[in-house]
Amino acid sequence: MPASDNNGKKKTSRKRDAARAGRLSTGRVTLSDVAKVAGVSSMTVSRAINRPDSVKPQALEAVRAAIAETGYVPNMLAGGLASNRTKLIGAIVPTLTHMLFSGSIEAFNSRLSEEGYQVLLGVSGYKQADDNLVRTILSRCPDGVLLTGTCHSDEVRRQLLAQDIPIVEGWDLSRPPIDMAVGFSHAAVGRDVARFLIRRGYENPIVIGAQDERAILRRDAFLAEIIACGLDAALSVDTQSPSTLEMGRESFARLAEQGLSRAAVFCNSDWLAHGVIIEALARGFRVPEDIAVVGFGNLDFAAYSSPSLTSVRIDRAAIGLHAANMCLARLKGEEVREKVIDVGFDIVERQSA
Amino acid sequence: MPASDNNGKKKTSRKRDAARAGRLSTGRVTLSDVAKVAGVSSMTVSRAINRPDSVKPQALEAVRAAIAETGYVPNMLAGGLASNRTKLIGAIVPTLTHMLFSGSIEAFNSRLSEEGYQVLLGVSGYKQADDNLVRTILSRCPDGVLLTGTCHSDEVRRQLLAQDIPIVEGWDLSRPPIDMAVGFSHAAVGRDVARFLIRRGYENPIVIGAQDERAILRRDAFLAEIIACGLDAALSVDTQSPSTLEMGRESFARLAEQGLSRAAVFCNSDWLAHGVIIEALARGFRVPEDIAVVGFGNLDFAAYSSPSLTSVRIDRAAIGLHAANMCLARLKGEEVREKVIDVGFDIVERQSA
DNA sequence: CTGTTAGCGCTTTCAT
DNA sequence: ATGAAAGCGCTAACAG
Numbered sequence: 001m002p003a004s005d006n007n008g009k010k011k012t013s014r015k016r017d018a019a020r021a022g023r024l025s026t027g028r029v030t031l032s033d034v035a036k037v038a039g040v041s042s043m044t045v046s047r048a049i050n051r052p053d054s055v056k057p058q059a060l061e062a063v064r065a066a067i068a069e070t071g072y073v074p075n076m077l078a079g080g081l082a083s084n085r086t087k088l089i090g091a092i093v094p095t096l097t098h099m100l101f102s103g104s105i106e107a108f109n110s111r112l113s114e115e116g117y118q119v120l121l122g123v124s125g126y127k128q129a130d131d132n133l134v135r136t137i138l139s140r141c142p143d144g145v146l147l148t149g150t151c152h153s154d155e156v157r158r159q160l161l162a163q164d165i166p167i168v169e170g171w172d173l174s175r176p177p178i179d180m181a182v183g184f185s186h187a188a189v190g191r192d193v194a195r196f197l198i199r200r201g202y203e204n205p206i207v208i209g210a211q212d213e214r215a216i217l218r219r220d221a222f223l224a225e226i227i228a229c230g231l232d233a234a235l236s237v238d239t240q241s242p243s244t245l246e247m248g249r250e251s252f253a254r255l256a257e258q259g260l261s262r263a264a265v266f267c268n269s270d271w272l273a274h275g276v277i278i279e280a281l282a283r284g285f286r287v288p289e290d291i292a293v294v295g296f297g298n299l300d301f302a303a304y305s306s307p308s309l310t311s312v313r314i315d316r317a318a319i320g321l322h323a324a325n326m327c328l329a330r331l332k333g334e335e336v337r338e339k340v341i342d343v344g345f346d347i348v349e350r351q352s353a
Numbered sequence: 354m355p356a357s358d359n360n361g362k363k364k365t366s367r368k369r370d371a372a373r374a375g376r377l378s379t380g381r382v383t384l385s386d387v388a389k390v391a392g393v394s395s396m397t398v399s400r401a402i403n404r405p406d407s408v409k410p411q412a413l414e415a416v417r418a419a420i421a422e423t424g425y426v427p428n429m430l431a432g433g434l435a436s437n438r439t440k441l442i443g444a445i446v447p448t449l450t451h452m453l454f455s456g457s458i459e460a461f462n463s464r465l466s467e468e469g470y471q472v473l474l475g476v477s478g479y480k481q482a483d484d485n486l487v488r489t490i491l492s493r494c495p496d497g498v499l500l501t502g503t504c505h506s507d508e509v510r511r512q513l514l515a516q517d518i519p520i521v522e523g524w525d526l527s528r529p530p531i532d533m534a535v536g537f538s539h540a541a542v543g544r545d546v547a548r549f550l551i552r553r554g555y556e557n558p559i560v561i562g563a564q565d566e567r568a569i570l571r572r573d574a575f576l577a578e579i580i581a582c583g584l585d586a587a588l589s590v591d592t593q594s595p596s597t598l599e600m601g602r603e604s605f606a607r608l609a610e611q612g613l614s615r616a617a618v619f620c621n622s623d624w625l626a627h628g629v630i631i632e633a634l635a636r637g638f639r640v641p642e643d644i645a646v647v648g649f650g651n652l653d654f655a656a657y658s659s660p661s662l663t664s665v666r667i668d669r670a671a672i673g674l675h676a677a678n679m680c681l682a683r684l685k686g687e688e689v690r691e692k693v694i695d696v697g698f699d700i701v702e703r704q705s706a
Numbered sequence: 707c708t709g710t711t712a713g714c715g716c717t718t719t720c721a722t
Numbered sequence: 723a724t725g726a727a728a729g730c731g732c733t734a735a736c737a738g
Contacts, residue, residue, distance in 0.1 A: 078715030
């Protein structure tokens with residue numbers, strides 16, 4: 001009969017006394033509580049939970065029963081502290097209200113939860129430096145981290161690297177990753193959209209949108225390609241974040257005063273693009289005959305919106321899934337051969353409904 | 354000179370030796386490391402971080418310098434374990450790809466992060482019982498929890514209650530909350546939409562949508578009100594989740610065979626509603642003259658979509674913000690007078706663009 | 707204001 | 723296969 005363990009020390013006794021008086025729930029049920037009920041040591045309970053094979057079936061059964069009886073819920077703070085593995089993955093995104101991120105995060109979370117991991121969310125906003133957020137996330141000792149973009153301060157890189165955990169940078173492939181990356185090239189998007197529009201004979205290229213880090217990459221590549229193709233420099237209109245349909249209307253309204261023909265508008269979001277189209281139609285322009293509009297982000301409805309809306313489509317779920325798998329591979333000690341995955345993008349052209 | 358502390362025990366020495374050899378980063382920098390550098394005890398460092406006022410300015414400065422020098426990042430696992438406060442709030446939602454949830458969660462997170470809390474996300478999916486998810490979340494010892502809906506198993510209620518932490522149930526006010534709740538009445542939505550449509554003289558009421566827990570509440574109230582008003586029982590069409598525009602088209606296509614006039618369609622999502630409208634128009638119906646369509650969820654674009662789309666608007670951010678404030682109030686030990694907050698909803702009617 | 711002591715609940719390591 | 727001891731890094735509680 002396996003008696004004492006270091007269970008019944010002074011501290012615990014108070015809990016036990018109270019427990020005996022009434023029900024068995026005074027404070028949290030601990031491993032030792034389960035152990036006592038099962039008549040084994042707490043180590044056996046721990047093993048029964050984490051590696052059931054390493055425990056005699058008989059003991060296992062006793063433990064299972066004791067867990068059910070006590071309603072034991074493991075304390076992963078203690079477990080994480082002791083084992084240095086938390087089964088927690090940090091993820092930092094600028095916002096959740098953008099399908100590009102919420103869609104990826106959902107896929108990311110879904111894959112990770114299959115393997116018993118949980119996602120600790122950090123929402124950075126577009127402007128804010130994420131130094132603090134990274135620190136906050138790291139203070140939870142995650143087993144891995146997903147970041148947005150590949151542009152991070154040296155301080156962030158250093159802190160991240162110091163943890164010796166898998167680090168995935170998502171959604172953007174502009175710079176070499178700290179560790180691993182999955183996403184697409186925003187510069188390629190800008191360039192390809194420019195070519196797409198030029199090929200169709202539009203002039204007067206215009207970029208509209210909130211200029212966050214990645215939007216700037218798209219814009220600059222767009223502008224550069226315009227020049228490279230021998231056209232006049234494009235106009236660029238900055239808007240506030242988050243982008244709304246209203247802002248698209250307003251932006252285009254202001255532009256319309258200048259008298260445009262064969263204009264080609266590249267919007268940083270499908271909301272803006274939709275607004276531009278509505279305003280353009282309201283002002284008697286024909287879309288896409290007089291004005292071409294290209295959105296970004298695959299808001300899905302774009303495919304069916306009745307003013308035609310051509311948009312850059314991203315496979316959001318693929319980004320999340322790849323990111324999760326990269327993390328998991330590293331966590332399982334597998335060699336990761338593809339440290340950078342480009343999920344690409346499509347320019348999806350739609351006709352009026 | 355405050356010498357030893359229990360810093361330099363056997364374990365730590367290996368780290369120190371290695372640290373002396375090279376840089377000062379072998380494994381994680383701990384409080385004691387900072388303490389040593391600052392020439393104070395680790396408790397002083399702890400205090401300097403958590404209650405700077407309770408430390409002499411001089412010591413504070415030394416600690417700040419030492420933290421900067423060492424690049425110390427607190428270990429909140431250890432902190433949480435010791436103090437029984439984790440500054441972690443669990444949040445369970447069915448999905449992030451629905452603006453109703455992602456919008457609320459973003460507001461929830463934003464408010465909480467102002468107060469130094471982090472959100473631990475759980476995505477349950479619509480079908481899955483959330484018992485396991487709740488256990489998983491609770492294993493991280495959150496200081497509070499946000500759940501979706503007010504319908505939970507007794508097991509869940511018990512486990513939650515056993516933690517003695519603030520519990521907020523969001524988005525749905527159907528049943529009395531475990532602790533606190535913020536949301537709106539889905540039954541009221543169904544009822545009001547039915548009245549709205551009846552008042553405008555439509556017949557042939559139809560409900561289309563994926564029938565998750567809350568959608569069923571809306572549907573049943575809708576159907577009940579139809580009957581109560583003396584109309585023929587409404588048709589109900591189940592679709593898969595997640596709802597898409599395509600599914601709206603298909604559903605309506607099937608219904609259209611049956612020859613409808615003055616039909617009134619209540620869709621469980623704006624995607625579906627949009628699809629129904631497109632299909633209806635394609636089949637030569639006039640909207641809203643021949644067919645009325647009401648969506649749900651305020652996808653924002655609804656307000657501008659060029660086929661007119663009337664929709665039930667919810668203040669997503671308000672739900673998140675209230676939920677956060679309720680949690681915070683309780684955590685600060687304040688009495689929460691309004692334990693149930695109804696943010697209501699609007700039926701927003703739109704004309705063709 | 708600051709230091710000491712004694713754990714938080716778990717897992718590691720080493721015995722057996 | 724199982725148990726005992728020894729912490730993980732931090733903070734509560736008390737002493738000074």
